[in-house]
Amino acid sequence: MSEKVHHLQLEKGDVGRYVLLPGDPGRCEPIAQLFDNPRHVATNREYVTYSGYLGDTLVSVVSTGIGCPSSAIAVEELLKVGADTFIRVGTSGAIQTDTPSGQLAIVTAAIRDEGTTSHYLPMEFPAVASGQVVDALVEAGRRTGANTRCGISQSKDSFFGEVEPDRMPMASRLHDRWEAWRRGGAICSEMEASAIFIISQIHGARAGGVMHMMGQGADTDPERALLLSTAVESLRVLIEQDKAGAVWP
């Protein structure tokens, strides 16, 4: 009988403790190219998994698909096969108007503007990243030379509710809430962080996220490359700390 988890089609040993989580299955291979000896492990539905090495440590990249429902499944099943450190990596919309395009958001906490996490914990509970992962991403940004900014992300369920709010029957509520998030200091809008943070928190696992922000001005390819290299570098920082037995902070 197969021991594989149902959706990801993985079993223990297939993935490392450290997992990068892009939304897009098409981003797994480019990320895996930054590992040593990358190999494709599984593809099922929107879930593509590659594993490889950073030094002598096994690391993996698994796509979550779009949204918290599929991301929650990915994190749950990765926990079952032994992963305990998750870094979301992807693209987001800028919320603050002074954001230069290509700046990387390091997500410290997430607005639970989605329907998945209330199946886990009441809405009052904060979706918060691991401080150690946040610090590791900041250090990684220093090493890669990325322009980073720490802050809160909006995790929403409706992409078009963000980008085309005026055509929604509840347009005024969407506008009001967007303005509230902006005035609360949120920096970016994406669709998965809150579920990754809430589920990790419940399991005592570590989670964080780094997001390319689409803001003012054109994106460039080097900026996209910096997103991936910064995410991978943050795993190196965490691996170094874990090997040294460091307690954060």
Add this chain to the structure above:
Amino acid sequence: MAMSTTDNRQYHIQVAPGEVGKYIFLPGDPGRCEPIAQFFDEPRLVAKNREYETWTGFLDGEMVSVTSTGIGCPSAAIAIEELVKAGSDTFVRVGTSGSMQHHIKPGDLGVIQAAIRDEGTTSHYLPLEFPAVADLDVTRALAVGARSLGKTVHVGISQTKDSFFGQHEPSRMPVASRLDERWKAWMAGGAICSEMEAAGLYIVASTLGVRAGGIMMILGNPEQKPMTEAELKAGAVENVLPAAIEGMRELIRQDNGK
């Protein structure tokens, strides 16, 4: 309605700009202000009105203050709002809290990285989906400062509640089963401690673009059983004050690039 006098003395806290530092300690209890101020150089009483008592002095040459918030988010939100108007921008909540995990014992310290918004004040600011999260620089400095004194430190999430007796005597409340169910959910979510002001301070700080964090003495246990004599002694609130002071010193050093 103008909520300050002609000299900009704030309505509730009765503090004017220049009378407080950028760095503020926020205990709940007005009676804790003077003991905290005794750690300052040149401490002086600045104002006293309602539950708000303010002292100002210096730590390592930096002007710092302590202002009591009273119990609960309604009065704590007023305190931080008016302190920002008076020129402050960095807040450290210090006080006592109840343990929410069996391995977290009286005498341990909790550094509150984020808070459960189990209260009524912050929904006047932001929808409930928005996280009440501390500034990470403040959180890191408080943990580093406390550890440097040899304290056992837990960094994590607190429950910020509006009802003290809803936590301590839930069975006598008409909504007992709901209180019990939610308490268990917070525990399963890994919350470390229960107190009554952090969410209010963190959400208001986020909207004002200022920094906040918190360090708490841990008392009690998740079942609300009486504490032993030894636990009461370990959990004396005086034991958290040196750690809070050291955390603020660490933060001031970091801010000054030292």
